[in-house]
Amino acid sequence: MTSEHSRQSAVRESAAAGIPAALADLGSLVRIPSVAFPGFDPAHVERSAEAVAELVRGTELFDTVEIRRAGIPGTDETGMPAVIARRAPRNGRPTILLYAHHDVQPVGDEGLWETPPWEPTVRDGRLYGRGAADDKAGVMVHLGALRALKEALGADFDLGVALFIEGEEEAGSRSFAQFLTENAEVLAADVIVVADSGNWDSRTPALTVSLRGNTRFTLRVRTLEHASHSGMFGGAVPDAMMATVKMLSTLWDAEGAVAVAGMTERDAETPDYDEATLRDEAGLPAGVSPIGTGTILSRVWNKPTVTVTGIDAPSVANASNTLSPEVTVVISARVAPGQDARDAYAAIEAHLRANAPFGAELEFFDQDFGNPFLVDTSGWAVADARGALASAYGVEPVDMGVGGSIPFIADLVREFPGAQILVTGVEDPHSRAHSPNESLHLDTFRNALVAEALLLEKLDGRVLGD
Incomplete structure (x- = not known):
């Protein structure tokens, strides 16, 4: 029987040797446009x-x-296809559940991509393509780590x-909770690794210990x-655009911080992070000021946001001298750790109704909710x-902490209350997940794969x- 040190060395060597194959398989997955949003061909998600x-x-x-x-609860619809697999533990060992997702964001305006979004392209130490980082790299970290464990220790x-x-x-993980309930026996585990977050930078790994929640809804004015x-x-008479602009402007104060009564903040210390780093990582031009108050990371990790992410109104090409009767917007809000997402939504709805000008009629629909998450860092798995x-x-x-949301973690906690949850990832601040020119830092991918292989060995x- 090999010693612990030699086992770890063998796993590390096998993981490093398997990187080229893992990247080749990642490239094949990136070529599949697996967008699960309504209006996109679901056959691509099936193929993925x-x-x-x-x-x-x-x-x-x-x-x-x-x-x-x-x-999908409350509908006649069925969720998108997921891949599940299991091997039983032996000799008193734990079971680890490895999670990632194979669907991706839409590409948006392809003209903003420097290389084709569905053609994986290596440039300056990064692999470009939609899903290259979020989250098909997570899929391949899991599989690459398992391959390394098998190569080093045997099957x-x-x-x-x-x-x-x-x-x-x-697309919102709308069938996630139901999927967990129906497949709890297959997915039950002592440790859960959610490979869908990021790292401090391209050289420094991180465990994500707090996540904001979110609520997303559509509003018709x-x-x-x-x-x-006109x-x-x-x-x-008021046109709908005027009413919408006036109403939405009340959601923020003069500094750009959320001004909605009932949306809460979390009081917690944050590491040093300066404005120059923010500008570099977020792409904030020199002439544009940051928004909000408090430390920069407190704004991102511990305070709420409200963002208008979409709008249906006459386009510039179709503009005419006409008063628009209605405007529809999509609003996405991040919820600070410690607040229930439904309570945050209720606060936003009440605020908008109270600030609707000229008696404008409001209709709220397509609400989605995801609660924040705080990781218990006291366990042996951490x-x-x-x-x-x-x-x-x-x-x-x-x-x-991470300003983004992984709403389904609350479902994992509910279904597997005894499991230790680890939130990891392969992204770095320059990955541009969800944006044009999404990319994966190749060294980060290599290190993440080796790290997971070593965790499995442990x-x-x-x-x-x-």
């Missing part, structure tokens, strides 16, 4: 699920590998492994029964993960109860 399932089967490590769906290692590669995370000539009636990250990166990991040597 099949491709992931084939890669999972290729490991020859699992007792079962399946593509499954679940119904008969004792660690139990469950795999869950979701197909609709970017109506002021007229029909469109009217010259004949302008100045006497210590094991920190050790693996430090060993792989050569830099001690940091605990960080857990394979852990006997529950010891």
Whole structure:
């Protein structure tokens, strides 16, 4: 039997040797435009699920590998396909659930991409393409780590492994809770790794210990029964755009901070992070000022936001001298850790109704909710993960908050209350997830894969109860 040190060395070497194959498979996945949003061809998501399932089967490590769906509660619809797999633990070892998602964001305006979004392209140490970082890299970190463990230790290692590669995370994970309920036996685990977050920078790994929640909804503002000539009636009747602009402007104060009564903040210390770093990582031009008050990271990690992410109104090309009868907007709000997402939504709705000018009619629909999350960092799995990250990166990991949301983590906590949850990722501040020119820092990918392989090796040597 090999010593612990030689086992770790073998796993590290196998992980490093497997990087080229993992990147090749990642490139193949990036070429599949697996957007799960309404209006996009769901056949691409099906093809992506099949491709992931084939890669999972290729490991020859699992007792079962399946593509499954679940119904979306309150509708007659069915969710997008997810890949699930399981191998049973042996000799008292724990089971680890590895989560990632194979669906991606829409590409937006392709003219803003420097290279084709569905053609993986390596440039300056980064792999460009939609989903290259978020989150098909997460899929391949899991599979690459499992391949390394098998290569180093053989296929008969004792660690139990469950795999869950979701197909609709970017579209709201609407069937997630139902999917967990229906597949709880397959997915049950002692440790859960959610590979869908980021790192402090391209050299420094991180564990995400806090996440903001979110609420997203659509709002229709109506002021007229029909469109009217702006010259004949302008100045006497309100158009919907005027009402919408006036109403939405009340959501923020003069500094750009949220001004909605009932939306709360979390009081917590944040690390040093200066304005120059913010400008570099966010792409904030020199002439544009940051918004909000307090430390920069408190604004991103611990305070709420309200953002208008879409609007339906006459386009510039179709502009005419007409008073618009209605305007529809999509509003996305981030919810500070410690507040329920539904309470935050109720506060926003009450604020908008109270500030609707000229008696404008408001209609709220398509609400989505995801609660914030705070990680319990006291468990042995967190210590094991920190050790693996430090060993792989050569830099001690940091605990960080994230301004984004992973709403389904609350569902994982509810379904598996005894599991220790680790939120990791392969993104860095320049990955531009959800934006044009999304990219994966290749060195970060390598280090993340090695770190997860080392974590799996550590857990394979852990006997529950010891």
